[in-house]
Amino acid sequence: MKGLVFPLVALVALQILAMVWGIESDNLASPVSVLQAAWTAALDGTVLTAASHTLSTTLGGLAIGGTLGLLLGLLIGLVQPIDRLLTVSLEFLRPVPSVALIPIALLIFGLGYRMELVIVAKGCFWPILIMTRAAIRGIHPRLMEVSRMLKLGPVARIWKIFLPAALPRLFVGLRLAAGVGLTIAVTVEIATNPYGLGYAVMFAQQSFRPDLMFGMLLWIGIIGWSFNAFLLFAQNRLFGRAALVGARS
């Protein structure tokens, strides 16, 4: 409850400031008018259209980048020589920020859904790759022995032993990647792509609507927060403490 005091006091103070000195202008808006703009945007469907674009790109990119990351992560997690062979290449590619690929995606795909999808996929690829590799490494050696004892083939070994054992940490990777994906989607929209929540904020700024700008920011916060909270809830529900084991390593 104490946590609520500070934001409430700050908002009330801002509102009083706005009413006494009239700070409302082309640049600033009072908390009440921000809330009004956020409410209107929710009613007239602006939020829904923008959010569905941003979220569908995030999920699509997560699916593509996540699958690729999972496959490569399984490969380098299970086959040590490949891991060692790829070290330099991966270490060189990893520091390239996703946003630096915006112009390349722009050049190839033009503005639109696909270019955003590619960049989000690239962003989701790394956390999943790294978590998959770590999850495979973290499997108890005894399970490896069991799989050898049972003379399981490579496919059965992955399907029956590795994936179930690594699943909790894979889900942690998925959750992290989803957060990264949403952030990147909004960033791409703010930087270039004229769709979605990020663009809605930029558009409000460019049309001198600070109330709508802060209102849309509020929506980004709420949507992003619920998205994370939902994944965290799912993680706790599905895996409980199992997901916490070595999750920070």
Add this chain to the structure above:
Amino acid sequence: MNKNTTRTGKILWLLASLAFAAALIAGWQLIANMRLISPVFLPGPDRAFDAAVTGFESGELGGKLLLTVERMIYGWVLSSILGVALGTLIGSSALARSYFGPTLEFIRPLPASAIAPIAITLFGLSNASVLVLIAFGTIWPMLLATIHGFAAIHPRLTEVGHVLKLSRLETIWKIALPNAVPDILASMRLGLTISLILTIVGEMLMGLEGIGNSILLAARSFDAPNLYAGVILIGLIGLVSNLLLDMMDRRLLRWRPSR
């Protein structure tokens, strides 16, 4: 211990790994030469390299690189100082932690680039705007790490402070901050990555001269060699700054037994 973990084994694997990376680049060259992908979209590494060399020879690319690196470092240093200072203020008191913590946790997951429109509104399309964008977006890891470092002081250390009758400031300076240093350094590494990202985003948005803006312009004018050269340079900035931080970490954290 198998032979792979020995020193020569490691060097051999490193060489093999380098060779593999070289093979990847050769494959890229081959694909470009055979025009499997249109050269408009994918220039060979030779053309990207030529573009970089021409750019550096004319001094233009070097200047842009410098501007980008400068912005990144200014923003990073500024946000590190702000983050640690603010974190110290909030972290040194349990009361402040309980009042401000939840708000900070709520704001933190917001996409950092979402600050950009606010920065533009307040400061226009300027260097100040980019700096504000970087500082506000990058401050979170440092801020939260400092607060966490303060919260996680071993009770025995606090007792030692009591016994030595340290004043509040002395406790912060001699016990709490050193205790938080490993966390802060780790967060500064993350911060540098975010700072680079936001520098690029900021340059693109505000049209300020730098690598971020020049790759966007190159893409708009279908100048693929310069575009790829720029992207590779940005990757190198990230790589080199990470390596430097690695070295700094190892030097500064020598006193820590674990690791």
